[in-house]
Amino acid sequence: MLMTSIAALFPGPVVVEASTLLPDAELFADECAFVQAAVPKRRAEFASARVLARKALAALGAPLVSLVPAPDRSPVWPLGYTGSISHCSDYCAVVVARSRDIRSLGLDVEDKRELDPAMQDLVLTRAERQWLESQLPVLRPVLPILIFSAKEAYYKCQYPITGGFLDFQDVELAIEWASGTFEARVLKTGWPAAVARLSGRFVVDPDRVGCGVALMPD
Ligand SMILES: CC(C)(COP(=O)(O)OP(=O)(O)OC[C@H]1O[C@@H](n2cnc3c(N)ncnc32)[C@H](O)[C@@H]1OP(=O)(O)O)[C@@H](O)C(=O)NCCC(=O)NCCS
Structure with a gap:
């Protein structure tokens, strides 16, 4: 699915990154620990989402941070930013925005x-x-x-x-x-x-x- 098609799903200014799963995506140590016990497919989708999210957040000027989920598994975004993550078979997509532009996103x-x-x-x-x-x-x-x-x-x-x-x-x-x-x-x-x-x-x-x-x- 084209990133432009995904961005067009939202009414305000967003940044979208999407890709087939990235098996060698690099994670922060605490992110690695979070998925350490997961099966390889889950690790790949989790890691892909983090790499894509960091790229999208960087385009908005956000700091480079670890993106460990909350205990309820919902994503945690840097202060002042919001976003949403989705994966399906071999594909992952992430959308982010500044909170002052969009309060919450669902993808x-x-x-x-x-x-x-x-x-x-x-x-x-x-x-x-x-x-x-x-x-x-x-x-x-x-x-x-x-x-x-x-x-x-x-x-x-x-x-x-x-x-x-x-x-x-x-x-x-x-x-x-x-x-x-x-x-x-x-x-x-x-x-x-x-x-x-x-x-x-x-x-x-x-x-x-x-x-x-x-x-x-x-
Ligand atoms: C959260 C949920 C919606 C994810 O949907 P999914 O189709 O299974 O999986 P997707 O790949 O599209 O989305 C996964 C991402 O959702 C995000 N997510 C997880 N819990 C979330 C929540 N409570 N709120 C927002 N996003 C959430 C995570 O970022 C996750 O990716 P990550 O684990 O790499 O961080 C689903 O697992 C769930 O908990 N459903 C229960 C509620 C529900 O579906 N009700 C019916 C619809 S009203």
Whole structure:
């Protein structure tokens, strides 16, 4: 997926870096320790994300720092910056921005594939299923993975604000295929208003599906 296509998923000034996995990516000692026990694929995606994130942050003038995740595994960005990370089979993408331009970012990239029926049951709400059935047959195979990806992007964007967990059934998507946009709406009551409804953009290329959500400053 082109880096320019990923950058276009966001409404404000962002820097995107993306690449196939970088097996020899160099890490800080504390980052190495964090993934020491992980399988090689996980180490490669973690390391790739750190190298790409440092490159993107440097383009914004941020200091060169270690990027060890928080205990809940969410990313920790240098003060004054925000970002989001996604990996899929052999690919990793990172988006970063200055916090004064964008409050929070959510990026998700998935391999373009049909979502198996059990996953569809987990991910899609009843309304989303009905909407799916009304769509053109040629589009239908890609829409479940697109909804999955949009929910993941929404989740990553809202998490730094709420620190809260959401199930796939807690979020409902309204997708507008022609404009490449969607709106994610939280169905459960009491969710913080700032993130209870956020809009996002998507891109579909021959290999991957990408979704981006941004929360702008007040
Ligand atoms: C966090 C989560 C969304 C990641 O999505 P994924 O498709 O499995 O994996 P991706 O490769 O796209 O993203 C991984 C990156 O997400 C980031 N991430 C992890 N937890 C995060 C959180 N709570 N908030 C924001 N970003 C998070 C990390 O940077 C991670 O990369 P890293 O481990 O190299 O640092 C997923 O693992 C998860 O915890 N889901 C539970 C909640 C959920 O999915 N609800 C349904 C949607 S509403």
